[in-house]
Amino acid sequence: MIQVYEYNHQNELIRPIVLFETDDEGNYVIPDQCTTIAPPNNPSFYKAAFDVKKQQWYESATQEYIDSLKPAPRPPNDIELLKKQNALLSKQLTQLFAIFKGAESK
Secondary structure, eight states: OEEEEEEOTTOBEEEEEEEOOBOTTSOBOOOTTEESSOOOOOTTOSSEEEETTTTEEEEOOOHHHHHHHSOOOOOOOHHHHHHHHHHHHHHHHHHHHHHHHHHHTO
16 A cells, blocks of 8 residues: 545646555556655645656746735734724824923913
8 A cells, every 4th residue: 555646737726536456567557647756744835746856846926816814814802992092092182282281481
């Protein structure tokens, strides 16, 4: 029994396959569009593809595709909103006090 890795017509990884059958000489018959070379066990690979000439896997995902997988930013929660409002109000009060102090000194 051996494991091979199937790839599609664009050489992108489809799935691993376990082979049990052998030919008359005891050799495993590896189907077309398959390789015994395992794709990298690397979390930074998003869309592994196989380079048949170089006999190695490479990243085929575009940056746009990778970015599309990232979750959208969460909206601010109530506490974050209150902190921003508090900071804005504090700034406005400081500006008002500065205006009144300037008016009093004249």
